[in-house]
Amino acid sequence: MSFKLKDGLTWVGKIDWELRTFHGEEYSTHKGTSYNSYLIQDEKTVLLDTVWLPFAREFVENLEREIPLPKIDAIIITHGEIDHSGALPELMKRIPETPIYCTSNAVKSLKGQFHQEWNFKVVKTGDKLNIGSKEFIFVEAPMLHWPDTMFAYLTGDNILFSSDAFGQHYASALMYNDLVDQGELYQECTKYYANILTPLSKFVDKKIKEVVGLNLPVDMICSSHGVIWRDNPLQIVTQYAKWAQDYQENQVTIIYDTMWNGTRRMAEEIAQGIKLADDKVVVKLFNSAKSDKNDIISEVFKSRAILLGSPTVYKGVLSSVAGIMEEIKGLDFKNKKAAAFGAYGWSGEGVKVLSERLKDSGFIVVNDGLRGLWNPDEQAIDNCRKFGKEFITII
Template sequence: MQNALGHLSIGEGHGALPPATTFVLTGGNLSMKVKNNIHWVGKIDWELRKFHGDEYSTHKGSSYNPYLIKEEKVVLIDTVWGPFAQEFVENLRREIDLDQIDYIVACHAENDHSGALPELMRHIPDVPIYCSKNCAKFLKGLYHQDWNFQVVKSGDRLSLGSKELVFIEAPMLHWPDTMFVYLTGDAVLFSNDGFGQHYASAHMFNDLVDQADLFQECLKYYANILTPFSPMVTRKIKEILDMNLPLEMICTSHGIIWRDNPSQIVEKYLQWADNYQENQISILYDTMWESTRVMAEQIAAGIREVDEEVTVKLYNLAKSDKNDVITEIFRSKAILMGSPTLNNGILVSVAGLLEEIKGLKFKGKKAGAFGSYGWSGEAVKNISQRLTDSGFELVDEGLRLTWSPDEEGKKTCREYGKSFVQSL
């Protein structure tokens, strides 16, 4: 079947899906049959609330998804995060004699995928690890071990008997070492961080979970992690499409597995990578004595007076989750950012978010700045400069008001909101 993506051939799937996820209890953890001889042997992390240190919020937990393929040759694709290393190895031993593992594939060196490697390699130190050149370098840097690395590149193949693994390098999605792996015969793409999300579920398949939750977490994951690499996302997807591979399932390294119409998440990635925006304006601010908050609310009222169709969302940055806010920026065609002036500068929550979005390299979005002040008023100028440095197109010079807005000041804010939306 050829779909709207072009050459990518997607299995129908509908009507042929198992009615539920089938788990097997293995020593307190769960293993799961994914398809034929492919088994998920990972860890569902229900308690996870922060990831990448404290950089990424995971309100719905996550999972670490290694896969064990039992063909004529047995291969393990990735492991789990370090805190679960011993548990992972113990459960893996209940699934298979470790000495029966012929190969290990490391798609990505980051700790959440490779953390259990040191513990696993204590038991099978000579098993070859197939990975990209950068991955071998990074694993040596992380764990200071010279394991039996077998460096592969795009197009290389590894025979498992009647089926083969095809290696597809995917640098900067989202590390320089990242690699996808495709299993012939079963038409399964092991995509590592690509197409994944931080989402803990006992069901594990996309057709069995809440679709609103699923796509919200996918969007958040893309917005916060993959946005800077959007050009590479587009190129890599088109490269895979041109390989004309049949594809019936995408096995991610976090969250759910795409078995029902896996092309839907590929199509979403192509949309999100193309300077994505919705008809939304996000107003982001912090406030000391409520003056800047009042400005934000009045600006929002002015926008709505002119355009009833546009979605307007307000976030106090001192009280909002930054990753959720970044997701809303990703959705927005324009943002307004406000802060009172403090020590000739801006409040720390505003400064922190500006630093985050500079690194994310948003494209095709417009912006403006606002804020109240007492006697100097540099905040608006500082915000405007940082927005420009981050790639946003400034609509105007921004809006400054002294002290707390009176009725005339509130009217000025509403007029500013009208002018802002009319200029988009």
């Protein structure tokens, strides 16, 4: 499959409708993804990025239908991760001397993965590649989201090829941002930023300011996954700038797991207390054993506070709660408040354990939490509602 974006620019990537997990099993892709590769034809012909390894042969065969492979004068790899570079070994068998333009860190990455001595051309910020009436300007973008990442700007057409930045895991035959469902699009963009880029926000902020400071006109943003931004393309750049500033909305997310429904009932009654005190705040509840972890993290990203609940299990907590907190800790959220709760029948250490995990994960823990003995009775239910009311007043 190929798709002409404009004269001299053709999308030659792969839409992966079936993908349901990415980065191994770490990232859920409910709506599939795309691996965006672009063929740019001027006096010289350039291929920008390839596709994931399982589609390598299909990619090369389809590319050859577009152009005789020896006519490709240069290859640009914006990022060495295998979903961008996976088809290189298959392609380079056919055109082994074709130069590959990438950062020095990308050379290390590509050699480390494929163990090949290809014709690498190392570029850095400000370097250019003239292709005739236009030229590529390279901008290093380390830690968006690998050390080897770079952007490539095409003059004349005013296109920013942004690698993983501004992308999303979203399969659509419609291709463009203005044609797809806007709610779905921004949901996937938020999920991508929350789960992958949150701990790198300071790099995002710095790079956005640098790119904006170049004062380059941008008519289109072509990222490596998902749709192409052609309608008001800088809207996603503006959104990234907001997300990079310790983003939060008027939302409280309650994450819990339960054994015999005591902790579940506590979660629901605490939520009720929050809503009684403030009917404008958004409250969302997730059982961490039954909900997708990346979806939960997306909601934590949007929240100004979270509540974490588990029954006590042998002086600890249930594994799904411990697991989601390990994920959350690595994302290094800032300026979010939190508290813990949970039912118990024996010794009741679970709430203290959760409070410590919240502190270790960078949350501002606002109280000592709430413990409930066995299955909540009417008094315990009242205590949960009071706890919710008090929590929303102090966050």
